[in-house]
Amino acid sequence: TYAVLGHIVDAPQLDVVRGLDEPSLVVVSGSGEIESVHRAGAADAAASLEASGVTVIRLGQRDFLVPGFIDCHVHASQWAYMGTGIDRPLMADDGFLAKYAFPAESALNAQTAGEVYRAAIDDMLRNGTTTALVWGSARLDASEEYVKAVVERGGPRSLIGKVSMDRHCPEGYVETTAQSLADTEAFVLRTKAANDALGLPAGSPPLVAPAITPRFLPTCTAELLRGLGALAEKHDCFVQSHLSESCDELAFSSSLFPGFRSDAAAFAAFGLLRRPSLMAHCVHLQPGEAELLLQHGCAMAHCPTSNFFFAKEALPVRQMLQLGVKVGLGTDVAGGYSPAMLVSLRHAVLASKTLQFRRAKGCATLRDRHNLSHTDGLHLATQAGADALGFGGSLGSFDAGKRFDAVVWAAEGPNVRCYRGGVAEEPSDLLHKLLTNGDDRNIKAVYIGGRRVV
Ligand code: GUN
Ligand code: FE
Secondary structure (H helix, E strand, O other), rough: EEEEEEOEEEEOOOOOEOOOOEEEEEEEEEOOOOEEEEEEHHHHHHHHHOOOEEEEEOOOEEEEEOEEEEEEEEHHHHHHHHOOOOOOOOOOOOOHHHHHHHHHHOOOOOOOOOHHHHHHHHHHOOOOOEEEEOOOOOHHHHHHHHHHHHHHHOOOEEEEOEEEEOOOHHHHOOHHHHHHHHHHHHHHHHHHHHHOOEEEEEOOOOOOEEEEEOOEEEEEOOOHHHHHHHHHHHOOOOOEEEEOOOOHHHHHHHHHOOOOHHHHHHHOOOOOOOEEEEEEEEEOOOOOOHHHHHHHOOEEEOOHHHHHHHHHHOOHHHHHHHOOOOOEEEEEHHHHHHHHOHHHHHHHHHHHHHHHHHOOOHHHHHHHHOOOOOHHHHHHHHHHHHHHHOOOOOOOOOOOOEOOEEEEOOOOOOOHHHOOOOOOOOOHHHHHHHHHOOOHHHOOOOOOEEEEEE
């Protein structure tokens, strides 16, 4: 057992930030669970804990303990080319997938994947990501290297998918339907076994868990999708894919699946919209498509960075949340160019402004309907992501009974200097500065399940 005293800040809902007005105390049990949170009288509570022999970590005046970030969409298999190729169209013969994604992923095997995945894992942890919904490649042996690397490193908590695709991808990097289904089932069973072998405390969310991962409609036959839906049901497994991502994707999908009114209708018919499942992008939705996702308990990953390039559209996040759809935030590396959730958070704020510009046309009420502040971004990057992955009760905020997955941010260093000519810096200003100008240099410590991993 230990405790942390200082600015302990979280954003359990849109428009709500806790912990800025006075210091709080969080008590962490030996099993990595948050035992209690004291928001008033924290200093006294800390003193009496110390008197009884409990270690109290006292944060500095410019430090903030914030919940670990939850990246709801990230391709670990594309790490090597992060920051290149995104000015191309997604689908063309010399586009992002054909020129960059497929070659990078198909180069991964049992020998080469470990290095790439360890780099991805280190970058995520270094940037404060403690949980991620991850994409491997379409290779079983390579994807298993990710599972091994996470277990070795102790994080980030990962739902990880071996990608399934049996058409419209290059000859050397396509599966047969039967092989895809067999490898997917093997991956599901082996990943579950890897987590079971860890003997995590009761009630803990997994360190690793499988996700059934059809790449997207264009690369999957109806037979593959039907089979993956059956596997999801059989093993009660999380499902992820890309949905309504870009105009070229939609045009191709609807030509391949003309019987369905939308991407979501097709996924639903194959049993791939289920609770829990999550679809990335969802930016060019047909009328009724969001409602269909809601009805099936399927969440969305908002990937603002890559949406600027491929979708050329922004997700109306507030509207989706008001409808009741769970929305998390994703970096979408390497369709996004940064592994840092802080960058996605900023881009989510900017994307909300583009909706204001285009849709509100000077009407204040409509403007407010779309606006996301930086602390709303913090909510998306933490509690909203936990909710989207189905871990809302155990991750995402500082509340008794949740796991202690947390990051210590310090508003110190050249990127977050504050010059206000002697005027006292408010904690809210320092937090804002970290959210807008902070980066991995400002991270002092990262905890997963109470254990320090950075
Ligand atoms: N759609 C299908 N596959 C991919 C991928 O690897 N990256 C992105 N951004 N979109 C996709
Ligand atoms: Fe993606």
